[in-house]
Amino acid sequence: MTAALLAAVLLSPGAQAYELMGYAWSAEDFPLEWYMTDYEEDSLENATQYGYASTSDYQQSMIAESFGNWYAAECAEISDQYMGIDPGNEGYTNDGINKWYFDDPTGTLGAGVLAAVLPRVTSEYLREQDGIYLYRFGDTDVTFNDDVNWGLTEELEEVCTGESFGIEHVNTHEIGHVWGMAHSCEEDDACADEELRYATMYWQTSACDLEQAQINSDDIAGINALYGPYATFKTEDDRFGGVPLEICFELFASENANVTSVEWDFGDGGTSTELNPCHTYTEQGQYTVVVTINGTAESCGEWSFDYNQRAYIVACELPSPGLDSVTGDAYGGLFTFEHLEGLQYQLVNRTDTSTYGCLDTILWQVYKGDELVDEISAWSPKIELPDEGVYRVMLNVGGPGGMSAAEIEIDTADFKATGCNAAPVALGLMGLLASLGLAVTRRRED
Secondary structure, eight states: OOOOOEEEESSSSOOOOOOOEEEEEEEEGGGGGEEEOOOGGGGGGGGGTTTOOOOOOHHHHHHHHHHHHHHSSSOOOOOEEEEOOOOOEEEEEEEEOOOOEEOOOOOOTTTTEEEEEEEEEEEEEEETTEEEEEEEEEEEEEEEOTOOOHHHHHHHHHHHOSSSSHHHHHHHHHHHHTTTTOSSSOTOOOOOOHHHHSSSSSOOOOTTGGGGGGHHHHHHHHHHHHHOEEEEEEOOOOOOEEEEEEEEOEEETTTOOOEEEEEEEEESSOOEOOOOOEEEEEEEHHHHEEEEEEETTTTTEEEEEEEEEEEEEEEEEEBBBBBBBBTOOOOSEEEEEEEEEETTTEEEOBBBBTTTTTEEEEEEEEETEEEEEEEOSSSSEEOOSSSSEEEEEEEEEEEEEEEEEEEEETTTTTTTSSSTTTOOOOHHHHHHHHHHTTTTOOOOOO
């Protein structure tokens, strides 16, 4: 299979909870055996000043320490074993050996890339995890960019010039890839969650940074998802719909989880301790569902963690007017308009958009008498009427909660509107479809 190159990059930030690469080790692969080349990184040559017998001795100790940083995830059933020096510096090879290189022998890494992992994967299917199909690793090779000024953890704890990068911190990140974890956030993500931004598996780092050598709760959740007691939940119901919206949840747990109790928080104040509960949402909103799972495991005894699905449920009412940003009062209708000049008018959509996902259909229709003269799908379009006269402007809006419509009359003779803040008119399905000129209305489903 084609292998992907994963790297720690020096650029700027990005958001999602922990991600998995789609690869993992099987239980029989542990302890995970690894080797080093006999190359010594010259920027680490002062290792002897900190009690190490040689640069090579420090490199081996640093890799072992980096593996050890992941054992803070006590429930993850992972282990490693150093197998010694594997001489030769041929670069990435598909030989079944997990090997560390300190000089990028094949010139794979470009400017700004600190280190990288090249995983090789077999065709052996392991299992599905959170919707990702996991295949078994064959081997992994790790290489460091020799154009970087690397620093020992002990050295940087004393003083850092702002030009040195902690090799233990970066290696701990790369070992996360060796386990099968991807980045907590990528470059283009809007990474607002601090747990993701300060995770060891965040996509970038900076000089003198030592803190991210220690894994945080997001890293622990990810490694447990691969190798520890783990549970998640799913639902067969449509998670986007009109209120009242009933959703039935089903808990899925790994074989080693041994779940003893669960506590559900449905995001709207409702809770449950049932294993597979059903819950009805009665008010519009976007709800994050959290389940706290408790259990026992041979590896760590009693364990507990929270698993959440952000904005997992979207419950919607009929579209209605929004609130005035100044007064906080509800508008009188779905829309109004402003006269610009001549026969040009600006339509102003005032439909409530406070719950993301509750609007997926917008259609404006302009009539003169019974004649349809224009049809637009923009949010608040500018229109130009063809000639003088009396016009009816209709706004049709809809989503999972159903469809609403409102109508305003524009008389070009005096540029004054009647019914300027018309209240939304809920149409029957057949009448609405006829007014839209549509046979069906589609929406996204997840």
